[in-house]
Amino acid sequence: MTTPSVPQPEYWLRGPLPDVPPLLQPVAHALLQARAEVQAALHDFPDHLLPVRPAGVASVGFHLRHLAGVLSRMQSYARHEPLSEAQFRFLAAEKDGATPPETTAALVQQFAEAVEQMLATLRTTPEASLTEFRPVGRQGLPSTVIGLLVHAAEHTTRHTGQLLVTARVVQAGHSTYDTGNPSIH
Incomplete structure (x- = not known):
């Protein structure tokens, strides 16, 4: 006889990491909460629905690529490094994705790995550095280490919420969505 699992509280209520x-x-x-919610919501999300854009909103595939890309870019800026050519290529491919198309499992895994990389960055970031100036982007807009790290979390939670709603809408109407029909893109 198996005992039913007790749901865990949200990560912020589980104590310090x-x-x-x-x-x-x-x-x-x-970041951990976003990763858990994405993994739970998309464990059986059909690959062919990744590019669907109901009412013209961003697709689930875009959100998954963008989540991983933003975490990578914010880490580079926090380390006071310019973006690499690979990061620029990834940024350019966020909207439409790779050819051949990615799978849901691969994109969810890519996001999970990006979260792990960001957690490693958090563990090695000295608190004394949090208020240090960091330029952002080609224009060198002003931020700080903590500003970049908090933005990474805020941006991740915002896109996670959008992704979760889009995934529900797309799955609810999947029989009416034909990714070849431009009227739904």
């Missing part, structure tokens, strides 16, 4: 500086705990909690 080991080796993450106290001021960065909320960033880590938000």
Whole structure:
């Protein structure tokens, strides 16, 4: 006889994470919560629905690619590094994706790995560096280390919410969606 599993509270209610500086705990909690919600919502999401854009909103595939890309870019800026050529190529491919098309499982895994990389960055970021200036983008717009890390979490949670709603809408109407029909893109 198996016992029913007790649902876990959200990550921010599970206590501090080991080796993450106290001021960065909320960033880590938000990223872990987003990853868990994406994995739960998309475990059986059909690959052919990844590019569907109901009412012209961004597709589930875009959100998954963008989530991974933003985390990578924010880490580079936080380390005071320019974006690499690979990051620019990834950014250019976020909208339409790769050819051949990716699978849901591969994109969810890519996002999960990006979260792990960001968690590693959080663990190695000294709290004393959090207020240090960091230029962002080609224009060198002003930010700080903590500004970039918090933005990574905020942006991730925003796109996760959009992804979750889009996935539900697309799955609810999947029989009416034909990805070859431009009227739904």
